[in-house]
Amino acid sequence: MTALAALRSALFxxxxxxxxxxxxxxxxxxxxxxxxxxxxxxxxxxxxxxxSLRIVGIRVRELGPRPAGPALYALKHESYFDAIDLxxxxxxxxxxxxxxxxxxxxxxxxALTYGxxxxxxxxxxxxxxxxxxxxxxxxxxxxxxxxxxxxxxVPHGTIVPLQAGFAGIYKVLGLPVIPVAIDxxxxxxxxxxxxxxxxxxxxxPIEPGLPRDEIEARVLAxxxxxxxxxxEA
Numbered sequence: 197m198t199a200l201a202a203l204r205s206a207l208f209x210x211x212x213x214x215x216x217x218x219x220x221x222x223x224x225x226x227x228x229x230x231x232x233x234x235x236x237x238x239x240x241x242x243x244x245x246x247x248s249l250r251i252v253g254i255r256v257r258e259l260g261p262r263p264a265g266p267a268l269y270a271l272k273h274e275s276y277f278d279a280i281d282l283x284x285x286x287x288x289x290x291x292x293x294x295x296x297x298x299x300x301x302x303x304x305x306x307a308l309t310y311g312x313x314x315x316x317x318x319x320x321x322x323x324x325x326x327x328x329x330x331x332x333x334x335x336x337x338x339x340x341x342x343x344x345x346x347x348x349x350v351p352h353g354t355i356v357p358l359q360a361g362f363a364g365i366y367k368v369l370g371l372p373v374i375p376v377a378i379d380x381x382x383x384x385x386x387x388x389x390x391x392x393x394x395x396x397x398x399x400x401p402i403e404p405g406l407p408r409d410e411i412e413a414r415v416l417a418x419x420x421x422x423x424x425x426x427x428e429a
Contacts, residue, residue: 204252205388212248216241223306234309237290241339242283253391254383258285260398266338267401268371270362272419273344274352274381277394282342285376285396290334292343292365311339315361328368335369345415352381355420362415363408373411375399375418395422 219241227234246256269286271278282289285421295314298304313330316323336339345362360403366373377397399418402411 201252201390202388204391206247208251208389211251212245215244215248219244220302220306227305227309231309238306238310239288241282242280243254245280246284249334252389254389256281256396257393258396258398262286262374262398263372263401266335266371267340267374268335268366268369269340269374269376269416270419271342271376272378272423273346273349275349275376275385277380277384278344278378281396286340286342289340289342290331292331292341313341318429331365331369335371341369341371345419347375349381349385350400352379352385353423355416355423358412359418363412366404366411367398367408370404372404372407373415374401375402375415377419377421377423379422384416397421 219237223234223237223241226237249256269289271282273279279291279293282291290311290313293307293314294409295316298307298314311334313334316327320350331341337379343362343365345358346356347359350356377399380394380395383392383394399421402414402418406414
């Protein structure tokens, strides 16, 4: 099984990553020439990623309702799968992404044109205000906003406090929060990927206006709802 899994993983890398370079370049070119038409390229890349997972025998199962209207989606983050899958999982999402990612060649123009909010860490109040202004601007369009409130990838089975900035964003936006549990780590977060089912569980909406301690506790519990059970084969 290990040898077969290694072979299938190697094939996945040979298929997905060269294609990803083409998608990133294509997104950057479209963003430069025709910004209004950039959305289909990242969306297609995300769908291609899901399709490529069949090579390693990974399936994706979505559970729970998604309410209509604007909302802030707070997602568990165990692997790169969680970020790449966003355009497939949500309808034209606006991701909050680490500022460092915008230094990648071609990525910055494409990501900003598609619609995303750079997260400025330790860069002063002015930069923070700009980030929140952009978030409110996107929220007014009705597009779903997506954030990984843990701030980085966290191993499956591990629970860490949410980043302090999440509660501030929640307060400023005044949107309901949809917590999303994802158990991608055991299957995807490894060089040799394991076959099985990644479950994405949408939790009940959490109303705006709650105190910081309460919103953090409720989101933390909800995004870790799948954290103690093994992935399904």
